[in-house]
Amino acid sequence: MQVRTRWAPSPTGYAHLGFISRVLINYALAKKNGGQFIWRNEDTDTERTIPGAMAFNMKWTREFGLDWDEGPDDEDLPEDLRKGGPYAPYTQTKRTKAGVYDQAIQTLLDNGSAYRCFCTKERLAELRETQERAKQQTRYDGRCRNLSTEEIKQNLDNKVPFTVRIKIPKDRKIEFDDLITHNHVVWDSNEVDDAIIVKSNGVPTYHLAAMYDDVVMKVTHALRGSEWLASTPIHKILFEGLGIKPEDQAQIGHFTVILDPNTPGKKMSKRNDSFRVDALLQRGYLKEAILNYLMLLGWAPKDNRELFTLEEFVEAFDLNGMQKSNPTWDDKKMDWFNGVYLRKLSLDQFSERFYEWVEKYLLTMLPEEEEAFRKKFESLPVDSLLEFARRLLADKPARLSEQLALVQERAVNLWDVLQQIQFFYDAPQSINWDIKQLDKVREQLSEVRAKVTGFMSSLPEDSKVWTHEAWESGMRAIGDALGVKHGDVFMVLRVAVCGTPFSPPLFESLQILGKEEVLARLNAN
RNA sequence: GGCCCCAUCGUCUAACGGUUAGGACAUCACAUUCUCAAUGUGGUAAUCGGAGUUCGAUUCUCCGUGGGGUCACCA
Numbered sequence: 107m108q109v110r111t112r113w114a115p116s117p118t119g120y121a122h123l124g125f126i127s128r129v130l131i132n133y134a135l136a137k138k139n140g141g142q143f144i145w146r147n148e149d150t151d152t153e154r155t156i157p158g159a160m161a162f163n164m165k166w167t168r169e170f171g172l173d174w175d176e177g178p179d180d181e182d183l184p185e186d187l188r189k190g191g192p193y194a195p196y197t198q199t200k201r202t203k204a205g206v207y208d209q210a211i212q213t214l215l216d217n218g219s220a221y222r223c224f225c226t227k228e229r230l231a232e233l234r235e236t237q238e239r240a241k242q243q244t245r246y247d248g249r250c251r252n253l254s255t256e257e258i259k260q261n262l263d264n265k266v267p268f269t270v271r272i273k274i275p276k277d278r279k280i281e282f283d284d285l286i287t288h289n290h291v292v293w294d295s296n297e298v299d300d301a302i303i304v305k306s307n308g309v310p311t312y313h314l315a316a317m318y319d320d321v322v323m324k325v326t327h328a329l330r331g332s333e334w335l336a337s338t339p340i341h342k343i344l345f346e347g348l349g350i351k352p353e354d355q356a357q358i359g360h361f362t363v364i365l366d367p368n369t370p371g372k373k374m375s376k377r378n379d380s381f382r383v384d385a386l387l388q389r390g391y392l393k394e395a396i397l398n399y400l401m402l403l404g405w406a407p408k409d410n411r412e413l414f415t416l417e418e419f420v421e422a423f424d425l426n427g428m429q430k431s432n433p434t435w436d437d438k439k440m441d442w443f444n445g446v447y448l449r450k451l452s453l454d455q456f457s458e459r460f461y462e463w464v465e466k467y468l469l470t471m472l473p474e475e476e477e478a479f480r481k482k483f484e485s486l487p488v489d490s491l492l493e494f495a496r497r498l499l500a501d502k503p504a505r506l507s508e509q510l511a512l513v514q515e516r517a518v519n520l521w522d523v524l525q526q527i528q529f530f531y532d533a534p535q536s537i538n539w540d541i542k543q544l545d546k547v548r549e550q551l552s553e554v555r556a557k558v559t560g561f562m563s564s565l566p567e568d569s570k571v572w573t574h575e576a577w578e579s580g581m582r583a584i585g586d587a588l589g590v591k592h593g594d595v596f597m598v599l600r601v602a603v604c605g606t607p608f609s610p611p612l613f614e615s616l617q618i619l620g621k622e623e624v625l626a627r628l629n630a631n
Numbered sequence: 632g633g634c635c636c637c638a639u640c641g642u643c644u645a646a647c648g649g650u651u652a653g654g655a656c657a658u659c660a661c662a663u664u665c666u667c668a669a670u671g672u673g674g675u676a677a678u679c680g681g682a683g684u685u686c687g688a689u690u691c692u693c694c695g696u697g698g699g700g701u702c703a704c705c706a
Contacts, residue, residue, distance in 0.1 A: 114706095115706085116705080116706045118705080118706070148706065149706095150705090150706080151705050151706060153705090154705065154706080223704090227704065230703085230704080231703095234703085241632065242632095242633095243632085243633060243634090243702070244702060244703095245702070267704095269704055284636095287636075287637090289635095289636075291635070291636080292635095293634075293635080294634085297633075297634055297635095297702095298634095299702070301703095302703085302704050304704085305704040306704060307704080309704090311703095311704070311705080311706085312705075312706050316706090331700095331706095332636075332637095332699085332700060332701095333700060333701070333706085334700095334701095334706090335635065335636065335700065335701080336634075336635060336636095336700065336701040336702075337701080338635095360636085360700095362637090362699095363699085363700090365699095367642080370698095371698060371699070372699095373699090399643095402643065402644080402655090403643070404643095406643080406644055406645075407645095408645080409645085409654095410644070410645055410653085410654050410655075412643095412654085412655060412656095429643090429644080430636080430637060430638090431636090431637050431638065431698090431699090432637080432698090432699070433642085433643060433644090434642060434643080435642090435643095436641095436642050436643070436656070436657080438642080438656060438657055439642070439643065439655080439656045439657080440656095441656090442655085442656055442657085443656090445668095445669085449669075513668090514669095515668065515669045515670090516667060516668035516669065517668085518668095526667095543666075578665080581665075582665090591665095592665065593664095593665050593666075594665090595665080596665035596666070597665070597666065599665090600665080600666060601666095604666095606666090606667090607666060607667080608666060608667040608668085609666065609667070610666095610667085610668090611665090611666090612665065612666075613665090
């Protein structure tokens with residue numbers, strides 16, 4: 107059997123990381139079995155469609171290395187995102203226009219699996235209100251369920267607008283097996299509402315469009331969000347009405363959702379920009395690290411292995427490892443994964459990725475993206491850092507890789523890297539000497555600083571010939587002479603030169619800065 | 632509220648009905664160290680509650696409890 111999976115989002119918003127995690131599973135399931143992964147644009151809700159959202163989501167999904175084999179080829183899509191395929195078009199409004207669903211609707215109507223509903227929106231709203239007030243189940247009351255042929259004809263002749271509803275049979279069990287949770291779920295058909303499958307404007311709703319397209323496009327595994335679980339009986343009845351045998355239906359599975367740690371029990375929200383698909387990339391997280399973490403939120407291999415490249419994940423993927431309960435996102439674990447991947451890079455790769463990040467993600471943020479970015483880092487001098495990033499990109503300084511080598515193992519993400527190397531280029535402006543790290547030398551601060559300055563100026567002009575041993579023993583000697591702990595002597599130098607009590611290895615940093623610059627900084631502030 | 636789903640350390644998770652309930656992140660301690668990291672070693676930490684089945688239950692059943700989903704001419 108040719109495995110075909112699909113991801114069928116609606117263009118009603120900008121995707122967040124949960125979106126990527128679902129694509130990842132669909133992608134892996136298809137690739138693992140040598141099948142195809144399809145992207146379908148479910149834009150039947152024209153009122154809520156946000157122009158550009160689909161292109162945005164496609165662009166960033168591909169940014170993660172997750173590409174589709176078949177997909178929309180709409181003219182309004184950037185050319186590189188257009189795909190097409192044997193079942194084109196892959197955009198549902200286009201399919202509607204092409205009459206793709208007409209035959210299915212007619213079949214359903216003809217064989218009595220569906221019926222025209224002439225109820226107005228007003229009546230429906232009233233009905234719902236009444237039911238709510240009476241604390242009853244809100245559902246369609248079936249007024250048009252059994253209209254006579256004459257009544258229907260009369261309404262049609264009078265051009266009364268109508269929707270099409272699925273006719274859920276009474277007193278039956280509707281059951282299905284979930285591909286992900288492996289649950290056998292059973293519903294009493296009397297609990298299932300006659301859902302609208304075609305709106306009064308003639309456009310099918312998700313129920314019809316998605317299910318029918320899955321069949322037509324020969325989708326074998328339909329994995330979707332758990333919000334669809336409750337609608338599954340509607341879909342099963344739809345298949346029956348369409349005369350689609352179980353073996354020709356896609357197997358359905360329902361994903362868990364990733365929860366936002368900031369709002370316990372609630373899923374990542376499209377309104378929360380910090381989880382948007384582009385957010386972490388812009389903050390300097392590596393796509394392979396994000397992907398790796400996403401793999402493990404909702405899925406686990408039997409051996410508890412944690413590190414996977416995309417290829418390895420595809421190889422190891424097994425639907426049986428899918429979890430049933432909703433995982434919660436953990437920033438700390440994300441940080442850990444990123445550190446692991448950052449440290450895995452060779453120095454050349456690290457440098458390359460750093461520039462790539464600056465150029466492709468950091469400095470190309472859209473205004474609204476930048477706003478969210480600034481909000482996230484409001485405690486930092488963002489402007490200064492962005493200006494610094496632009497300068498780096500323009501200058502491509504020769505010594506950058508030496509500097510990167512010093513910060514590679516102490517950075518959580520590339521944004522950290524940028525912050526940690528800035529002191530090589532920009533002397534600290536105003537130093538805060540009133541920090542706890544200097545408490546123990548507070549009394550002898552100027553004395554120590556003078557001695558250190560003197561010592562540094564006694565070193566050879568060319569910092570390349572300095573030796574670590576000679577420098578270190580000289581520094582320690584100052585501490586001995588002044589009765590100050592060695593560490594404090596180093597700290598005074600560090601703060602004077604780097605502006606902070608944290609820095610990459612001091613000696614190597616001094617060497618890179620050079621004698622002149624080091625002395626200038628010691629004499630300033 | 633009806634229906635449906637879920638429930639192992641703080642978090643992600645592992646455990647043919649038999650394990651001192653394992654791993655990872657986080658956290659704590661120690662080691663290393665001129666800072667911050669990285670690294671190494673060790674520690675704290677969990678089967679939601681109650682019945683039942685069984686020689687034996689994290690695992691199976693039922694009842695609670697808690698959380699989630701859904702009940703639109705939205706997807």
